[in-house]
Amino acid sequence: MAEDRREELAGLDHLLERIGQAPRRNERVQLGDMLTAVGQGSFGSLLLVPGVITLLPLVGDIPGVPTLMAILVLLVAGQLLLGCRTFWLPRWLLKRSVSRSKLDKAVAWMRKPARAIDRLLKPRLTWLTQRAGTCLVALFCFLIALTMPLMEVVPFSANGAGLALMMFGLSLMANDGLWALLALILTGGAVGVVIVALL
Numbered sequence: 001m002a003e004d005r006r007e008e009l010a011g012l013d014h015l016l017e018r019i020g021q022a023p024r025r026n027e028r029v030q031l032g033d034m035l036t037a038v039g040q041g042s043f044g045s046l047l048l049v050p051g052v053i054t055l056l057p058l059v060g061d062i063p064g065v066p067t068l069m070a071i072l073v074l075l076v077a078g079q080l081l082l083g084c085r086t087f088w089l090p091r092w093l094l095k096r097s098v099s100r101s102k103l104d105k106a107v108a109w110m111r112k113p114a115r116a117i118d119r120l121l122k123p124r125l126t127w128l129t130q131r132a133g134t135c136l137v138a139l140f141c142f143l144i145a146l147t148m149p150l151m152e153v154v155p156f157s158a159n160g161a162g163l164a165l166m167m168f169g170l171s172l173m174a175n176d177g178l179w180a181l182l183a184l185i186l187t188g189g190a191v192g193v194v195i196v197a198l199l
Contacts, residue, residue: 054162125177
């Protein structure tokens with residue numbers, strides 16, 4: 001359960017560090033533990049985790065992972081669009097897990113670009129990250145999630161969806177509407193690639 005309230009963003013690098021510190025269970029890390037480690041206090045944070053997981057090499061390319069992340073996004077974005085103030089996630093989804101060794105390698109690989117991304121975030125175009133803007137972001141994230149299962153058969157397209165989700169999450173948490181705008185454009189491109197590839 002998570003309240004939909006805005007939080008200050010410590011940074012993508014800090015988020016990756018938290019994911020890396022999530023408890024291990026038989027050398028695997030459960031999605032619920034990752035969400036708990038990151039904090040489930042806002043819509044932005046609940047977008048960041050599936051976005052980062054789908055984007056990470058060695059993890060996001062595992063068959064089934066994009067579809068599981070799509071279910072998470074559909075549930076969260078759908079509940080936000082329905083006006084829910086708290087988010088409910090099924091236990092079976094929270095118990096899904098990934099290999100600790102793969103997660104550690106992927107997180108270590110992404111730490112350096114994460115620091116560069118953090119330096120680019122700042123409040124701007126805030127109308128895109130508040131109220132009606134947040135609903136627009138939720139709608140686009142819902143559309144992304146609907147196409148993510150199809151992306152499993154189109155190489156690297158799921159990584160593009162993960163990047164868009166991550167950018168949406170960062171934009172909401174950093175109040176940076178420019179990143180939301182860029183993610184909207186990326187969403188159109190990723191969905192377009194899938195449609196063309198499947199025709």
